[in-house]
Amino acid sequence: MDEPSLEHYLKFSDADLTANRDGDVGAGQKAKMAWSGIWRLVVGPPTAIIGVVVTQATDNALVMLIGLGIAGFGLYVTWRGFAFLTDSIVAKVAYVTGLLRKKLVRGKNSTSYFAEIGPVSKRISSQAYSSLPGGISVHLYYAPACRSLLSVEPANVAEPRPDHPFGPDSAHAWNRLRFSWILITVGALGLLVGVHAATLAQPVHAVGVETTVADYVETHGKSTTRRLYIANDPGYYTPQSESSYDPVAPSFYSLIGKPVVIYTDNGSREIIAFRIGGVLYATDWYLHPEHKTIFEAANGAIAAVLSLLAIVGGVIGVRVGFGMQAVAARPLYGPPSVHRPQAVVGASFVVLAVALLTLLLLLVLTHL
Numbered sequence: 001m002d003e004p005s006l007e008h009y010l011k012f013s014d015a016d017l018t019a020n021r022d023g024d025v026g027a028g029q030k031a032k033m034a035w036s037g038i039w040r041l042v043v044g045p046p047t048a049i050i051g052v053v054v055t056q057a058t059d060n061a062l063v064m065l066i067g068l069g070i071a072g073f074g075l076y077v078t079w080r081g082f083a084f085l086t087d088s089i090v091a092k093v094a095y096v097t098g099l100l101r102k103k104l105v106r107g108k109n110s111t112s113y114f115a116e117i118g119p120v121s122k123r124i125s126s127q128a129y130s131s132l133p134g135g136i137s138v139h140l141y142y143a144p145a146c147r148s149l150l151s152v153e154p155a156n157v158a159e160p161r162p163d164h165p166f167g168p169d170s171a172h173a174w175n176r177l178r179f180s181w182i183l184i185t186v187g188a189l190g191l192l193v194g195v196h197a198a199t200l201a202q203p204v205h206a207v208g209v210e211t212t213v214a215d216y217v218e219t220h221g222k223s224t225t226r227r228l229y230i231a232n233d234p235g236y237y238t239p240q241s242e243s244s245y246d247p248v249a250p251s252f253y254s255l256i257g258k259p260v261v262i263y264t265d266n267g268s269r270e271i272i273a274f275r276i277g278g279v280l281y282a283t284d285w286y287l288h289p290e291h292k293t294i295f296e297a298a299n300g301a302i303a304a305v306l307s308l309l310a311i312v313g314g315v316i317g318v319r320v321g322f323g324m325q326a327v328a329a330r331p332l333y334g335p336p337s338v339h340r341p342q343a344v345v346g347a348s349f350v351v352l353a354v355a356l357l358t359l360l361l362l363l364v365l366t367h368l
Helices: 003-010 014-021 027-056 061-090 126-131 179-199 290-327 345-366
Strands: 094-106 111-117 120-124 137-143 148-154 206-220 224-230 259-265 270-276 279-282
Touching: 003 014, 003 120, 003 126, 003 148, 014 027, 014 137, 014 148, 027 061, 027 148, 027 179, 061 179, 061 290, 111 126, 120 148, 179 290, 206 270
Parallel strands: none
Antiparallel strands: 094 111, 094 137, 111 120, 137 148, 206 224, 206 259, 259 270, 270 279
C-alpha cells in the first residue's frame, strides 16, 4: 500500500501529512475540526435541555429514563464538540504506530465500513474497505481529544523526531471524553428527578365540567390516539379505552352531540371519569385517588434507584481509570516522547459546569 492510496481512501493530503509529521495540525484540518466542534456545541445543549423537559413532563418511570437518555446524549454531543473545538485551538498532534484493521458492521437496512488504527476508528467507503489491505503497519497522526484521524503513512518511513511537540495520547488527553463523568452527571440529574417525583406524589383531585361532546377522533398506528372534543373549547380531552372504565364505557363515537359531565385530575386533560345521565363511568384513579400517589412515588423511586446505580458505576469507572494511569509505565497509545498531562482538572470542571447548569434549569422548570 503506497502513500497516495492511503491519502485517497482516508481523505487527507500531502500538505496535511507534512504538517502532522512536524507536530502541527494543517490549516484545512483545523477548519474541519472547528466546524465539527461548533455544530455539536449548537446541537448538544438544546438536546440535553429537551431531555430534562421530558423527565418533567411525565410521571412514568420509563419515559423519565428515556428523557435521561436524551439528556445524556445531549451531554455526549456537547462534550464531543468541546473536544473537537479544543483540538482545533490547541492543535496538538498525537501519533502511534499500529496495525490498520478493517471492520464491517451490518445494520438492519445498511452496512457500515470502518478503518481502525490504535485508538482511532474512521468510517470509510465500501470501495476503500475493499481496497485497503488489513494488517499493514502504519504511523497514525491524530487529534488526541476527539480521536479524529489526521493522516497516515506506511511504517517503513522514518519515525517522527522525538523532539517534535507531539501532544498526549488519547488515553491521557485532559479534554478527552470520559464516559464515567457523563454517567455520573446523568445519574445525578436522574436522582434529582426521581426524588422530586417521589416527594411531590399526590392523590387525584377530580374536577368536573358539564358540556356537550362535539367530536371524537381515534387514530390507530403503533399505538392508539384518542381525542374527544367538547363544545366551545378548541382543545381536546384524552379518554382511555372503553374497557378502562367501570362499567365498560359505550363507544365514544356514540357520545357525539350528547350532554356529559367530564372528570379530570386538576390540571390534566385526561378523562378519568365521565357521567351520562345517571350512569358514572370511572377509572381506578377516580375510584381510588390514593393509587395515583403510589404510582408516582413508585416511578420516582425506580428512576432514583437506577440513577444512583449509574452514579456508583461512574465513580467506579473514574477510580479504575485513575488507577490504570497511575500504574501504567507509559501511555496506552503513543511513543515514549508523548507528554503526560499534569492534571485532568480542566475536564472535570467543564463537566461539572454542564451538570450544574442542567440542574439549575431543572429547578427553574419545576417552579414555572
